[in-house]
Amino acid sequence: MSTISPFVNPVSLPVALAVTDSDARWYAIRTRSRHEKVASRELDAQGILVYLPLVASVRQWSDRRTEVELPLFPGYAFVRVAYLSGDRIRVLQASGVVSFVGRNAAGVSIPDEQIEAIRTLLVRKVPVKDHPFLKVGQRIRVRSGCLSGVEGILVAVNGLRSLVISVEPIQRSLCINLDGYDVEMV
Secondary structure (H helix, E strand, C coil): CCCCCCEECCCCCEECCCCCCCCEEEEEEEECCCCHHHHHHHHHHCCCEEECCEEEEEEECCCCEEEEEEECCCCEEEEEEECCCCHHHHHHHCCCEEEECCHHHCCCEECHHHHHHHHHHHHCCCCCEEECCCCCCCEEEECCCCCCCCEEEEEEECCEEEEEEEEHHHCEEEEEECCCCCEEEC
């Protein structure tokens, strides 16, 4: 099994993407409003691999400005569990967790590449912005630069090329500017 570099979970502890159970897959979970960090911390404490992508945001109050880390996808986090394991029950029993995302709340697995693409964008501090979910369009892959290998959908907005990375089960997407990147069709 190949080793993937660690990334930071919501409580800033390094966690490796590699899981020994070959049946484990990534699933999106829906959380109660503003409970993403609470649920992620509890799942992490239970030994369940959890990923809550966070982005820095500057908030202005009347007396100060503060940089805070907010969930990239409010109301969602990602867990890596085997579908038929007892971990699914532990996930659903965690504080703040509402359900798995998918038909009948059974959960739909998310390809490792989509989670890795989000992780790569955040680790490399590529500016991202929320983008409407897209189902149609040509899939592309970045061929060079720091985003080499990242795949998504090519869109053109006001004549500018952009790459949209979609996480299908939660119907959320991220959009990045492709100026200066060499891309190829997948």
